Amino acid sequence: MAAKTPNLTLYTAQTPNGTKISIALSILNLPYKVHPLNLATHEQKLPWFTAINPNGRLPALTDHSPPFPSSSSSSSPPEPLHIMESGAILLYLVSNYDTSQKLSFSKDSKEHWEMVQWVFWQNAGLGPMQGQSNHFVRYSPEKIPYAVGRYVNESRRLYTVLEGRLKEQEEKRGSGWIVGDHVSIADITVWCWAIYAEWGGIGLEGFERVRKWRERVAGVEGVEEGRNVPEPSGLRDADLGDEVLVRGYVEGSRKWILEGMRRDAEA
Amino acid sequence: MSSIKPITVYGHLGATPNPPKVLILLKLLGLPYTHIEKALTDDPTVEDGIKHTNFTAINPNGRIPAITDPNQNDINVWESAAILQYLAEVYDKDYKFSGKDLEERTLINEWIAFQISGQAPMSGQFLWFSVDRLHKAKYGEQAPEHVIIRFKNEVRRIYGVLNAHLEKQKAKGSDWIVADRLTIADVAWIPWARIIPAFDPTLLEELPAFKAWLERMDALPAVKETYAELNPPPMA
Numbered sequence: 001m002a003a004k005t006p007n008l009t010l011y012t013a014q015t016p017n018g019t020k021i022s023i024a025l026s027i028l029n030l031p032y033k034v035h036p037l038n039l040a041t042h043e044q045k046l047p048w049f050t051a052i053n054p055n056g057r058l059p060a061l062t063d064h065s066p067p068f069p070s071s072s073s074s075s076s077p078p079e080p081l082h083i084m085e086s087g088a089i090l091l092y093l094v095s096n097y098d099t100s101q102k103l104s105f106s107k108d109s110k111e112h113w114e115m116v117q118w119v120f121w122q123n124a125g126l127g128p129m130q131g132q133s134n135h136f137v138r139y140s141p142e143k144i145p146y147a148v149g150r151y152v153n154e155s156r157r158l159y160t161v162l163e164g165r166l167k168e169q170e171e172k173r174g175s176g177w178i179v180g181d182h183v184s185i186a187d188i189t190v191w192c193w194a195i196y197a198e199w200g201g202i203g204l205e206g207f208e209r210v211r212k213w214r215e216r217v218a219g220v221e222g223v224e225e226g227r228n229v230p231e232p233s234g235l236r237d238a239d240l241g242d243e244v245l246v247r248g249y250v251e252g253s254r255k256w257i258l259e260g261m262r263r264d265a266e267a
Numbered sequence: 268m269s270s271i272k273p274i275t276v277y278g279h280l281g282a283t284p285n286p287p288k289v290l291i292l293l294k295l296l297g298l299p300y301t302h303i304e305k306a307l308t309d310d311p312t313v314e315d316g317i318k319h320t321n322f323t324a325i326n327p328n329g330r331i332p333a334i335t336d337p338n339q340n341d342i343n344v345w346e347s348a349a350i351l352q353y354l355a356e357v358y359d360k361d362y363k364f365s366g367k368d369l370e371e372r373t374l375i376n377e378w379i380a381f382q383i384s385g386q387a388p389m390s391g392q393f394l395w396f397s398v399d400r401l402h403k404a405k406y407g408e409q410a411p412e413h414v415i416i417r418f419k420n421e422v423r424r425i426y427g428v429l430n431a432h433l434e435k436q437k438a439k440g441s442d443w444i445v446a447d448r449l450t451i452a453d454v455a456w457i458p459w460a461r462i463i464p465a466f467d468p469t470l471l472e473e474l475p476a477f478k479a480w481l482e483r484m485d486a487l488p489a490v491k492e493t494y495a496e497l498n499p500p501p502m503a
Contacts, residue, residue: 054428054431054432055381055385055425055428056428066369066370067369068368068369068370081370081373083373083377084377084381085376085377085380085381085384086380087376087380087383087384088373088376088377088379088380091373091376092369092373092376095369095372095373096369110340110342113342113344113349113353116346116349116352116353117344117345117346117349120346120348120349120380120383121328121346123348123380123383123384124346124348124383124384124387124388125328125388127384128384128388128389129388132392142411142413144410144411144414146402146405146406146410147410147414150395158328161327161328161329164327165327168327261417261420264420264421264424265416265420267424267427
């Protein structure tokens with residue numbers, strides 16, 4: 001499988017979902033082109049991009065030489081495959097390019113299904129809930145305590161589930177990873193949100209295993225390179241007690257976020 | 268398939284959108300199953316509740332659905348999307364409802380991931396803030412209009428994306444979300460799609476391809492049977 005040099009383009013921005021893919025690509029040591037998208041100008045809603053991802057969201061990945069024949073003719077070169085949704089992209093990358101199981105597990109193992117569960121747990125739970133937490137803690141024009149409480153509390157519940165899982169892995173298997181005995185796309189997908197828990201108003205005091213695991217994942221070769229694609233995060237290591245810095249970042253993002261919501265409403 | 272032992276399904280026969288996905292697929296595949304009704308309570312002392320340690324040992328997230336498969340060393344699988352993938356991988360050997368190759372499997376994964384990260388959580392938030400017996404019952408007042416609108420608009424945007432995609436599929440001669448047949452991608456989108464028109468009554472008329480798809484889904488025997496077995500949804 002995947003004997004020839006991969007020909008991949010990643011459409012991304014410095015966001016938790018975008019960096020999941022650049023980190024996986026770095027760890028798998030796969031060459032790829034980066035196409036940064038400017039969220040501030042709503043580039044992800046332009047027709048050329050919605051032809052790649054009809055949902056108009058980041059990230060998306062194009063495999064220009066996927067491992068299957070063109071549907072029109074088996075002799076012509078394969079048509080590019082466009083993939084949306086970070087969970088689907090990660091599952092594709094490990095199915096097709098992770099033959100040595102650096103970030104995944106044998107398909108007929110119990111660990112494979114555990115990995116799929118935790119990836120989907122992040123896609124369906126932690127991502128959407130912490131995403132709303134970000135919105136109501138940082139960007140909403142009006143402070144609404146019960147909306148903040150709802151999403152901060154649900155995110156905390158999810159971190160409690162993660163803390164319990166890491167405890168189980170440590171005690172039963174002597175492992176520091178979410179699944180099995182090595183880092184996998186389950187760790188990558190959760191980590192890209194977990195490093196911004198505090199930004200979403202979720203303090204991780206008392207989540208000792210989650211905090212240690214965050215450091216462990218940060219030390220995996222390829223993570224540092226991948227997390228800085230397409231550029232280093234403006235929030236990286238930010239002192240969230242620095243009101244001037246936080247306000248500057250929020251004001252810079254709030255404008256295009258609220259404008260994006262307005263455009264969606266009128267679409 | 269007579270040698271297959273019944274798969275245990277932990278679910279809830281009420282108005283909760285995730286368990287029906289699993290029941291629909293089990294019926295489509297003709298698999299035997301035993302349904303175990305779980306009480307939807309956060310109280311960890313309730314024996315049959317979803318937060319009791321007897322259930323969090325199966326699903327640490329304390330949510331339904333989950334399954335235990337006695338045919339595969341009693342493996343526990345949770346997260347509805349993972350269960351759909353698992354059942355397809357293990358039991359749908361001729362790819363009737365799942366991807367026959369990596370390309371089809373990837374397209375199915377895209378639409379399932381979009382369902383679980385978009386349609387489901389955003390629909391859930393829209394209902395929470397707009398249905399009186401949820402948010403208002405807890406706080407004694409309506410949420411500000413702009414909060415309700417935030418989620419309503421996002422739900423509408425998501426169905427708009429699905430509608431446009433179904434139109435493209437139609438142009439290729441397909442009635443389904445992926446490929447040329449009913450797959451687990453369609454199954455995943457069914458339960459919320461059936462609920463949402465009651466809360467946004469003009470949505471279906473505005474999105475004809477989505478409306479036609481939903482009518483096709485509703486007409487499937489496996490869908491009819493599943494919903495006939497559920498208690499009438501109290502929210503409708």
